[in-house]
Amino acid sequence: MCGIFCSIYQPQQDSESSKQWNICKDAIAARGPDYFMEKHFMLNNDWHGHFAAAVLWMQGSKITTQPSLDDNDNLLLWNGDIFSGCLAKDDVCDTNIILAELQSTTNIMSVLRKMEGPYCLVYYQKSSNMLYFGRDIIGRHSLLLKVDNKSNSLTLTSVANKEMREIVEVPAIGIFVMNLNMSQINLACYPWKEPDLMFTDVIDLLETNLNVDIDIKETISNTCSSALTNLHLHPEPKDVEYLENASCNKDFNEVLQCLLKNQEVNERVESLSKLLHQSVKIRIKKKPNYCKECIKIVLNDGNVICAHSKIGVLFSGGLDSAILAAIAHEYIPEDESIDLINVAFERPESQNQSMNNMNEKRNVMQKYDVPDRKTGRQTYSELLRMYPNRKWNFIECNITQVELQLYRASRICDLLYPLRTILDESLGCAMWFASRAKGVLYPVNEIYESPCRILLLGIGADELFGGYMRHRTILKHKGWDALVEELSIELNRISERNLGRDDRIVSDHGKQSRLPYLDENLVKHVQQMKPWERCYPTEKMPSGLGDKLLLRLLACKIGFQYTANFPKRAFQFGSRIANGKENANDVSNRL
Incomplete structure (x- = not known):
């Protein structure tokens, strides 16, 4: 279990990012008393990134620190457990497994399809300049999102407080992406399941709350969808x-x-x-x-x-x-x-x-x-x-x-x-x-x-x-x-x-x-x-x-x-x- 924080902001808005971090940091630290670290990056000419994590050591023979960087400068904030499926391994921390899997492919969704267990993640892919974030298909861990159109910034955090106005829970309907090649806040969503009326209602409400249009991409997976919902059921x-x-x-x-x-x-x-x-x-x-x-x-x-x-x-x-x-x-x-x-x-x-x-x-x-x-x-x-x-x-x-x-x-x-x-x-x-x-x-x-x-x-x-x-x-x-x-x-x-x-x-x-x-x-x-x-x-x-x-x-x-x-x-x-x-x-x- 970890507390994770990510702020994507424009260079001139550094003070706004610091303000959001100061609101969240004590609650983030309480979630992960075993290790704490933060990193600041210039992602490109338009965007800077502030990434932080507090780690509760739960996996592996020794503690794995976060934020985690690979050899290609991809960055992962991971709060989760891979309990089953082909990626589950004993005595190896999931953070290392997921980061290596993501580094080995350009198709991020192919890795997400294989992940079984409770998690939320934030992943910055350097080569494409894309930021991925979201919760597992059941939504067992917390992730909150604040978009500030005035300062043109996006904040993700495990936990916040009442001072952080207009923050919302990231809905567990798919994985969201922000394209950092664009100079304005933008979002797309890869749905976990085929979009239905409930998905549409959630997306509409999210677009209203964030004041951002969300582009709907292809579906990731059909795991955990009910096979019985549309059947006419009555026992003989x-x-x-x-x-x-x-x-x-x-x-x-x-x-x-x-x-x-x-x-x-x-x-x-x-x-x-x-x-x-x-x-x-x-x-x-x-x-x-x-x-x-x-x-x-x-x-x-x-x-x-x-x-x-x-x-x-x-x-x-x-x-x-x-x-x-x-x-x-x-x-x-x-x-x-x-x-x-x-x-x-x-x-x-x-x-x-x-x-x-x-x-x-x-x-x-x-x-x-x-x-x-x-x-x-x-x-x-x-x-x-x-x-x-x-x-x-x-x-x-x-x-x-x-x-x-x-x-x-x-x-x-x-x-x-x-x-x-x-x-x-x-x-x-x-x-x-x-x-x-x-x-x-x-x-x-x-x-x-x-x-x-x-x-x-x-x-x-x-x-x-x-x-x-x-x-x-x-x-x-x-x-x-x-x-x-x-x-x-x-x-x-x-x-x-x-x-x-x-x-x-x-x-x-x-x-x-x-x-x-x-x-x-x-x-x-x-x-x-x-x-x-x-x-x-x-x-x-x-x-x-x-x-x-x-x-x-x-x-x-x-x-x-x-x-x-x-x-x-x-x-x-x-x-x-x-x-x-x-x-x-x-x-x-x-x-």
């Missing part, structure tokens, strides 16, 4: 007979056990399990084997054997995070602890409660007795039962209203920017405090701050497996066609709705979020399934069973008895940061 009675028969049982666990006896169902669960195991495995294995503190010793040429936690799970105790924790256990040495990070926010009314008649411990329990704390402890107990030889650190992060207000105003509001809704605020705050991972260990009540540098997040599971209540509503009123279309739209929009924001939030702590459910191979596999094979949110299968049915079957097969049936609960409500009376889509006046 025989297609869902086994689901209807199983749902007659009142006991949810027995329904799942019954379904797993069906050969086709069991094979689907096995296929999903295999892909999810592969996804979690590579996201655990691809890292230096040092925690946040021990890596400082190594970077200062010291020697250390690190036995501390290196992997954490953002852990509500719900279905998605429970499955990730169980699979992670398979690939982490048994003598190494795994951190389960559970966040709860103080109830506003509890500030006024007198402690005179309560002991302190009981008072804390009541203040932070939120839904996610209850399910978290319950699932933690299940993990202890299933894997008794593993040390699980269940971290209770209790956030007071005073602390929430302080960091929301001083830090989180800038990380969220340019997003500003109440939903962004509540989810962003919950994610920031969870990924900070400071709290007390349950049940021993010892103060603990997680030293892990990698966090596994369950993002994407609801969009893939039909986990939201609206999916049930859509199916009831509009049918399976409408549901599969909704699932496809949600996945296409997850980059603008969630992923850029969450990347900016988590990375602020010098940690990297890794998202196993959004692995390309897993996404492609699930999208090719019929919707009733991944969820069955009908009246016969109530909440806690029909939603995310395929994941519930996997949890049951893994050995979870209670967690497999926990109903979906939004993070902002489970941690009790959100006010249900507010409209989530309104602009927040607290940011």
